Structures are given as structure tokens and as C-alpha cells.
Amino acid sequence: MTAAATVKEELARRAASVEEFLVTCLRDRGIPDRLLASMEYSLLAGGKRLRPVLVLSWCGMLGGEPDKAMPFAASMECIHTYSLIHDDLPAMDDDDLRRGKPSNHKRFDEATAILAGDGLLTEAFGLMSAASIVRGLPADRVLRAIFVLAQAAGAGGMVGGQAVDMEFTGRTGVPLPELQRMHAMKTGALITAACECGAILAGAPEADVANAREFGRNIGVAFQIVDDVLDVVSDTETLGKPAGSDEAMGKTTYPALMGLDKSKQLAVEYVETALTHLSGYYGGEQEFLWQLARYIVDRVY
Template identity: 55%
Template sequence: MDLKQYLKERCRLVDEALERYLPKEDELPSILHKSMRYSVFAGGKRIRPILMLAACESVGGDLSHAMPAACAMEMIHTYSLVHDDLPAMDDDDFRRGNPTNHKVFGEAVAILAGDALLTQAFILMSRNVNGSKPSAERLLAVIQEISCCAGSHGMVGGQVVDMESEGNQEIDLPTLQYIHTRKTGALMKASVKAGAILGGADDSAVSSLTRYGEAIGLAFQIADDILDIVGTTEELGKDAGSDEARGKATYPALMGLAESKRRAAELVDMALDALSSFDSKADPLREIARYIVARKS
């Protein structure tokens, strides 16, 4: 399959849906809605929503059943980036090649825009936006999965431990894995699992796709750690080498570059193995797993 074309087409579908689901810029309070839309439409690759749609497809599901939750996931991811970039956290000036939200709208509005995006995500998941019919039971399971993976035992918890670990030269592998599987991996796993549930998968398929999601989630963050070293600022859309400058806990810092690349490749193999019982409808997931470690940004 042509992965580049697939990603482009799915990204277009997600962007069109986000355009419908987000408040318009001229709706009061307009400054808040402008801030929300600024970061959502700042050029993201839409990996998480595309993973959800691909997982739904892999079990023969209807994409319309997964699209609201897919867009909700992108809102949650975007809120986390807006808050990560704040001076109190990573203090970044650029994201995806553009000034960060707080540099354009100020810290207070950026904080509130992140809050609003997180809230909007759950509004979107809990209503029948486009007339699709996933059962209430499946919808509730998805909301609970995403909530858990976004909260203190997931992404937010990983972010806290990541900040606490900055500059700590004694960081060990279990702590590093805790950070990566939660800060980045949790939402990726949730995206894949949610897509499977909304696609009507049985328990066995949900379990297999969850294992796939866990593997690629960790592989994605290890690849990010590697790119921070080998990538350029132009390729990354943010300052290259920022992890090392802040003394962040990363796989290359702990294990070296070569071993980090080997571990990422091993995780991709694990992800592909989890899909061994799936037919060609899972090919997009297979190609995305390979792309995760081959990408340049």
C-alpha cells in the first residue's frame, strides 16, 4: 500500500471533522476559540486519530463510528502539547515550526485553551455527533479507556515523573520505561484499543490490537528520543537537542544510540507479531509501525 497517500487522505478526513467539531473563531469567547484552533491546526501529523481509524478498519468497522473519538483524541493530544510548552514545564518557543500557543496568546489563555480542548474532547465522545450508532456500552468503554490513559496513571503521571527526573543522572530503566509508556505510549495504546472497540472487535482482537498499541507507543517515544539527537531543528519543527540540554531522561542517554535503535526495531517487530492473525485490512497498521521508526520528524 501507499502509506504516504493513506496518511494524507486520513489526515484530510480528520482535519475536516475537526473543523466541524471545534467551536468557530468568531464564537464568544473568540480569543479562547482562536487559541484552541491555532494549536489544533498547527500542522500535526494526526498519528493518534489515524491509528484509531486504522484499528477500526482492521476489524471491519465503520469509520464514522470512530471519527468523533478520533478527533477527541487529537484534542487531548493537542491540549497536552499546549501545556507542555508552557514556561512552567518545558518552556518551548516553537512547536511544529510555529510559535507556541502561549507566545501568541499569552500564558493565561494558553492554559485555558488546553483546559477547553480537554473538556471539548469528552463533550464530543459523549454525544452522537454524526448520527453513528456505536452502542452505549462500547462508547462508555472507550471513554473510560481514554480517561484512564490521559490521567494521573497515564499521560499526566508520565509528565510529572518526566519533570521530576530532569537532571537526574541516576535514572534507571524501569523509571524511564514508566515515563515513556505513560507520557507518550498511553494515548497511542488508547487510540488503537478505542478504534478496535468502536469497530466492533471481539475480546481476542481487542487484546491483540492493545498489544500492538503498547509496542508502537513505546517505539514512537524512543524514535523521538533518537530524533532529538540526529534530527535538525528544521526537520523537527522545534529546537533539536533540547532533551539533552534539559537533562531529560531518554533511551539514548541511558542506553546509547545504537541500543536505542535496536530496541525501537524490536518493538516494531512485536507490534507486527501482534497483528499476525489479521488480514490485509490491518496493512495500514503494519505500515504505520514501520513508519514510526523510519520517520524524520
Template identity: 80%
Template sequence: MTVKEQLAQRAETVESFLSGCMKDRGIPPRLLKSMEYSLLAGGKRLRPVLVLSWATMLAPDEADMGDKVMPFAASLECIHTYSLIHDDLPAMDDDDLRRGKPSNHKQFDEATAILAGDGLLTEAFGLMSAASIVKGLPADRVLRAIYVLAIAAGSGGMVGGQVVDMEFTGRDDVPLEELREMHAMKTGALITAACECGAILSGADESDIDNAREFGKSIGVAFQIVDDVLDVVSDTETLGKPAGSDEEMGKSTYPSLIGLEKSKQLASQHIGAALKHLSNCTGPEKEFLEHLARYIVDRVY
């Protein structure tokens, strides 16, 4: 089975959990429909898969670790989805298409889309807590993971990165290092947190948690570089969102600063750095994470 097929299989498991996690919550029907419209619209489910993979790799003797961690893993998809809904709004990236379908504010309306994003973000913290309250993971592990994820998703992480991204839009003088720092906040923080939280929830020691964090940082950078490249070389049908929108909006990207080939080389370098942080790991999950890291870059070749 290829890594793409493995990722799709794992994504289906996450999707199955997500399909039921908003039910019977007392959510008004229109709001629920809007939340699930975006939450269940498909996608790689990369962030929850990373949580599950790190947790199960570092706790090989706990057969039900995946089940225990699943609510927390799903919370990252809720946070990621809320960010996409809000990013697509006219006040931000103003995109009409997401994952091959009309953006949430186009399918419903702006007010409903904003509230759907708010709802998903808030529900995420309920899911994080459920890893302890419902699934029985030690509360100290879950509390630490919540802390890590809240910082990654917040003002100094994903939200702050979106603000800086908007400040950079239309500028042609953004230094490469500042672009990297912005993407480390906007895209990389949540990917890094996924790996780190998986390690924390497994009960791993500090050295393993450090390796998970550094692995996440490196693949987060590579993932963003590849996204920038795909916006140039791919098409709207393949991407599921408007191709070429970065250039049209005047966004600073890796290809616009250093060109396509150097961007691809830089992404490969970051994947090489990520793989070093798996050197002390063993088992099938290590192999999956190695293949997954390489797959991130292989998408542009």
C-alpha cells in the same frame, strides 16, 4: 502510494473534521482562536488515524464505521493538542516553538494557552459522547472506550507521566526500566488507548481488543524511542520544535542511557513485537498498520 502519503491523506480527513468541530459552540472568539491555532497546526494525526484504522479493520462489513468513529477519533487529537500546549508552558518544558510555529503561550499569552488546553480537553469528552449520541454507535461500546481513554489521559497515564518526566529532569541516575515506565504513561498511554478504543468501538471480541492494546503498547514505546533519537540527530526545521532540547534541559532519554545505535535497535525490536499482534488480522487496514509501524522506526534511518 507510500505509507507516508497514506498517513498524510488520512490526516487530511481528520483535519477536515477538526476544522469544523469547534464552530458554533459559543466559545469566546479569542479562546477559539487559541484552541484552533494549535489544534489545526498540522501534525501526523497518528492517534485518530489509529482509532479509525483499528475500527474499520475489525468491522469490515460496516461501510460507514469510519464516519461513526470519527468524532471519537478526533477527541484524541484534542487531548493530544491540549497536552502539547501545556507541555510547552514555561512552568514545564518551556518551549517557544511547536510544529514550526510559536508555541501557543508565545502567540497569545500564558493564561489563554492554559485555558485553550482546558477547553480542548473538555471538548474532547463531548466528541467522545457524540459517537453514540450523534453517530449512533452502541452506547455500551462508547462508554467503555471513554473509560479507557479517560484513564490513559489522566493521572495514572499521560498527566502522571508528565509529572514523573519533570521529576527525572536533571538526573543522571534514572534506570532504563523507570524511563520506559514513564514514557509508557506520558506518550504510550494515549497511543495504546487509540488502538484499544478503535477495537472496542468496532464491536470486536476480547481477543482482538487485547491484540489492539498490545500493538499500541509496542508502537508507543518505539515512537518515544524514535522521538528521543530524532532530538539528537535531526534539526529544528525538520522537527518543528527546538532540536537538542532534551539534552539542554537535562532530560533522561534512551540515547543518553544506552546510546543511539542501541536505541534504534530497541525501537526495531518493539516494532517486531507489535507486528505479531496483527497476525490474525486481514485486509488493507492490516497492511497499512504494518507499514505504519515500520515507518515509525524508518524515520531515524
């Protein structure tokens, strides 16, 4: 990263290279037309591509080959996208808008949206294994990363977090530790796994893998707090989804529990802790990850 480039530009540049891969990764695989259209509608609807970028950056910083990790990195975006499609369904959060466009089941239909999510989740694991089979990463590393990602995305992680979120919705007096545990599962686990898998795919020693995991865990919490804050202070156009929807849906949030100022302060503290796990590294990737972590909280200032 050149000194002149802001982290936002650099993130966009890296997101564009992920995008380039995402555009072709579902083609020529025998996917029926309408289903493919539905999957690509959501997968290529924009977004910061934060999770794939985290995989590639941690992999690169620890001496790995990000090019070989690209299919694995892209798989994180497939998983993230599938979770958004299913979360938006009428039986779940019943959201009509996503990233400023009709949500998947609004643009297509409910059955297609369910299947598009199922398809993206399954294709994700195909992409992960392709990181070894097509790009030549060592099989044992890829397999360990698949194991880590399956735990993070599964019923004890992201899927379980959504289930708990549904239980909490409309319930008053959810205590902070329970809220934090839910978020750690629902959004934190995948961000944590992105960093950890990047380190694993690089073949890094366990101490580095632990740093990656802790960095991810802490920015994951900060990210969620900032999301809650933005839902209060931002407008619908900026968010691409209805502002204030958390309160409207009866969701317990950080601002609701501790106020805006304390929420922002807490996010800063988590980012500071995340940065301690970068202190032993050097070079352009370290600088990028450092600024990326700071950028998460800068969005609310």
C-alpha cells in the same frame, strides 16, 4: 490502500480527512472568539494525526464503521494537542516553539493557553459522547471507550507521566525501567488507548481488543525511542522545535542511556513485537497498520 501509495502518502490522506473534521468541530459552540482562536491555533497546526488514524484503522480493520468513530478519533487529537499546549508552558518545559511556530502561550498569553488546553480536554469528552449521540454508535461501547481513554489520559497515565518527567528532569542516573514507565504513561498510554478504543468502538471480541492494546503499547515505545533518537540526529528545521533540547534540558533519553545504535535496534524490536499482533488479520487496513508500524522506525534509518 493501493500498492503504489507509500505509507507516508496514505497517512497524509487519512490525516486530511481527520483534518476536515477538526476544522469544523469547535465551531458554533458558543466559544468566546479569542479562546476559540487559541484552541484552533494549536489544534490545526498540522501534525501527523497518528492517534485519530489509529482509532479509525483499528475500528475499520475489525469490522466497525470508521465514519461513526470520527468524533471519537478527533477527540484523541484534542487531548494530544491540549497536552502539548500545557507541556510548553513556562512552568513546565518552557518551550517557545512548537511545530515551527510560536507555542500557544507565546502567540496568545499564558492564561489563554491554560484555558485553551482545559477547553480542548473538555471538548474531547463532548466529542467522544457525540460518537454515540450524534453518529449512533452503541452507547455501551462508547462509554467503555471513554473509560479506557480517561484512564490513559489521566493522572495515572499521560498527566502522571508528565509529572514524573518533570521530577526526572535535571536528575542524573534515572534507571531504564523508570524511564520506560514514565514514557509508557506520558506518550505510550494515549497511543495504546487509540488502538484499543478503535477495537472497542468496532464491537470487537476481547481477543481483538487485547491485540489492539498490545500493538499500541509496542509502537508507543518504539515511537518514543525514535523521538529521542531524532532529537539527537535531526536538525531544528526538520523537527519544528529546537534539536538537542532533551540534552539541553537535562532529560534522560534512550540514546543517553544506551547509545544511538542500541536505541535504534530496540525500536526495531518493539515494532517487530507490535507486528505479531497484526498477524491474524487481512486486507487493506491490516496492510496499512503493518506499514505504519514499520514507518515509525524507518524515520531514523
